[in-house]
Structure formats: C-alpha cells, structure tokens
Amino acid sequence: MNWIENVVRPKIRGLWPKREVPENLWVKCPETGEMVFHQDLEANQFVFPGSGYHQRMDAPTRLRHLMDDGAWETIPTPSVVADPLRFRDERRYTDRLKTAKAKTGREDAVVVAAGAIEAVPVVVAVQDFDFMGGSLGMAAGEAIVTGARTAVERHLPYILFAASGGARMQEGILSLMQMPRTTVAVEEVKEAGLPYVVVLTNPTTGGVTASYAMLGDVQIAEPGALIGFAGPRVIEQTIREKLPEGFQRSEYLMEHGMVDMVVHRHELRATLARLCRLLMKQPEPVRAAELEPAEPAPEQPARAEGDSETASAAA
Template identity: 70%
Template sequence: MNWITNYVRPKINSILGRREMPENLWIKDPETGEMVFHKDLEENQWVIPSSGHHMKISGKERLKFFFDDGAYELIENPKVATDPLKFRDEKRYVDRLKENRTKAGMEDAVLSATGTIEGLPIVAVVQDFTFMGGSLGMAAGEAIIKGFETAVMLRRPLVLFSASGGARMQEGILSLMQLARTTVAVDRLKEAGLPYIVVLTNPTTGGVTASYAMLGDVHIAEPGALIGFAGARVIEQTIREKLPEGFQRSEYLMEHGMVDMVVSRLQMKETVARLLKIFVGEKPTEAAPAPMPAPETTATETLPVS
C-alpha cells in the first residue's frame, strides 16, 4: 500500500476542495494522435471529427444511433447450454462468460431489436466486439437466427451489423455449426422476399465473413474496417508474397468489388433507409438540396443604368 498516494493525497484534496479528474475525459486519435474530448466524440457517434477515424462502439450504442429517436425493442435471445464441452484453457469457459457478461452488460455477443429508421419498420441484428471479440457461439448463433425469424414473421427488412473475430473456439464444432445454421436463416429471409443489408464494421473476420456477413443483398462497410477470412500474415506466409497496402480494408475491398460501398457511420442511417425504401417500393426521402452559393461581387462592379 502506498501511504502517500492512498492516504495523504486524498486528505489534502479533501481539505483544499480538489476533485479527482477522471482519466478518460480525453481520447487519443489512433491515426493522428490528436486528443478529443470524449463528450464531443460520443455526440459524433464515436467518429473522430478531424480524421474521420471510426472508433469501436457497443451494440447498444449502435442501436441507439441507428433507430429513430434511439427507440427500439430488444428481442429476447433463446437460452442455450452454457458450457457444453466443459472447456478450460487458462481459466474455465464459464468464468470467461461471467467476466464478459459483467464487462459488456449483455448475455452474449449479439443483440436483436425491432424499431424504425426514417419511419420504416425493420429488424436489426448487432454483434458487439466487446463480448469475447464478437465471437460466434451457440448463443450468438441462436440470437442471429431469432432475429431472422422475427423479420420473416413481421415481414420486415433485416439489417445486420457484423463485428467479430470469427467462431468461438471454446465451443468447438458446435460453434462452426452456426455458420451453416445462420446461412439457412438468410435463405429463408430471401425466400420470403425481404431485403437483407449487411454493414461490415471493424473487424469482421473468420467464419463470420465466410457465412452470413457476405450473403446480403447490399454490403456496406464502415471506413477503414478490417474485413477478411484469414489474417494478412497467414496469407503472406501461404502465397509467399507481400500484400498490397490497405489489403483487407474497406476501401481496398470496394475497389476490388467485394463490398458495394463505404459509408461513414454519420450517414449510415440515411443510406440504409434509402436503400431499403427502394427495395420495398417506397419513395426514398430526398436529401435537402445544398444552398446555391451567393454570387460574388467586387468593389469595382456597378449596376446597369436603366
């Protein structure tokens, strides 16, 4: 125990009326090193205003930013076996789950919800990277399938936000089975004639990329998102070649036809709403026209004499 830090300093601060300053008031931009006030960043949907860098956000925050007025209704996720393989590495799998549930404030890595965007009723499914890297296990797979089943039942389009490191190793083959099961859920949505839009966020990798994340009618990626199946280092070692700059990033993948568009989080809602309204036959909301620039005048200009 540090006597000066733990006793003397708090005592002096209390006498002088000082308050301890929180350590997370400022957040550093990973690209430029600029310090940004966290309240400004939160109001800007965790997008750095100067550089446009997209920070990771939680599933609940994403739903709040995406739905009209931040209002949505969560779909209850089905219950599954907690630890079917009795897995243990450095610690027990059940203990890892408890830690992540406390940290993330959710039961597993996926949230499904109903709500509206620009008045259009939809179902949204969100993967939260905070919970064990958004890994896909039985609980996450069931939650995704439940979201698709709800969309079919309510006859609503589905928007899925992917963020994952892939299948959850602690559940072995049971995790890999979710790739096939979620693919079947996508097929059922398409058989019902309902639109399916995927928003690929940073990162989307592994088996998630090899299944439902790349089966949408439209694939939108957030700027700078890492998207791929195998890691770049593994690919380089396999093909024995140096990969190009920006390989597996959103912009590179759009240039090479793997994603349809790269859209900032700040324009995501209006972009998705416009696409879905086209799919369902509604007239898209037109963006307000930009004001015409005022004519430039100079001191030497004179008015014509009538």
C-alpha cells in the first residue's frame, strides 16, 4: 500500500458521492435475455414487449390492473392457528411465516377482494406466489372459502387467479384437508347458479391443481403458464421417457382439452367481463357510438305545381 491509494484515492472518491441505484431498475427477460426498464415493464402489465413473456405479478398489482379505476374492497378472512404442528426443518415454521409476511406485507398467500371489472361486480381471489410459493395452507384455504361464501351472499361471479407450488408441507394433513374444503365451497357457488371462472397463471401445480384450480366453469390460462400436478422432471424420471415439447404449458393443454382458452394479459379484463355478463345473463353495455343520434335524412326538394301536372299528364 502507498500514499496514493491511502490518501489520494479516498479524497477523489469523496468529491463524487456514491449514488444508490435500485436493484430492480432493469429486468431481464427469462426467455430472450432482453433488458427492459422496470417502469416500462410495469406499465405493460409485466409482459415483456419483445417475447411476450408473462412475468409473475403480486396480488395488489394484479388487482390494480384488473379492477375498474384500480379500486377494490378487501374482504377480511378468518384467522387460523399459525403453527398447529410446531413444525421445524432448517428453520422454525413461525420464522418462515414472519419472513414471508415481512417480504410481501400480507398475512398469507391469498387475497380476497370485491370490485368491478368493466362495471360488472365480482368477487376475486388472487393467489400470490411471492408468499411461500403460493402454497395452500389453512389460511389460504379459509380465504378461498370466504371468497366463495361472499360471492354467494352478494350473488356475484367468483373469479380466482391460481398460482401455487402445491400444499404447504409445514402444515401436513391440515393443508391437504383444504383441498376438499375448497372443493365444497366451489360447489356452493355453482349450486347458487353463479359463475366460477379460474385464471391459471405461472405456475399452478400440486394440490391446488387437484382441487379448486381445475373446477371452473371456464378455465382460462395465461400464455406460457406451467400447469400440472407433478413437475415435468418428476414425470420424466418416473416414466423414463422424454416429454413432448411444451408439455404442461398452457398452449399444449388447450390443444388437448384441459384448458378452455389462453388469453393474453392485455385482453384479460375484457374477456372476464364478457364471460361474467354471458354467464349471469346480463346485457352488453351500450357503447358511446350507439348513443349518438342518427343523422337526419336530407330533405327532399319540394316539387313545383307544374312538375306534378306534367307527371300526371305523362301518366
């Protein structure tokens, strides 16, 4: 070390203070490697413009882009026992929950809200993958059931956005019991004659796929979403065969009848509103162009008396 490094360089650095740069200023596309400015990506509903890759969205962002004027009513959900089995692996389950709550600012993986989509009142449940992989536990199960009962009470369509890695292992059999509970809640919605529409996002796997995520009257999937029970690698290792290209992706599943439609995120609002109107037998909204008065027909010039006499003589 010398006096240039110890004295001169620190003084030079002090002339220009270091600027803090946000970590997520630029976002890299997982498919093409394209770098997109974060604000531009958010304005495009987190769809990469070059490849069309749909990045995951958290629950508040999803609701903000979905609901009219970005406003909604949060439906409170019942509280549950935080750690019923006192589970511990590398860390305590309670510590994992605290970390997830601090990271997302939410109590669990599912947010239930009521609002309107293109003036159609709906109840929406959004599963957030950022909260412990959107895993299904007792709290998430209670949220799904609460959303279904709220839809029945208010006589509104029930829309669910699924994104999960499956049941939450830290709650054992209690998490698996949420599969039949949520299935019964969905049946209550259908018995009330109300639509239940499911939007499958990337990824939707495990016990969620084996229960409420595949029971919709209409199954919608976002482009490129991974949808299945077990993962492709597990299936390949089990059957010892190479899987087809695009296996368990939304486009492949639509071709094979497991999904009704694949809808781009930019067209999702209009599609959901149209489906809810159709299933609820509501009229289509009157467009502004239809309200404009029709242009009056041009007045015919009045005939002179001589013209009428000439016409009569000719007849």
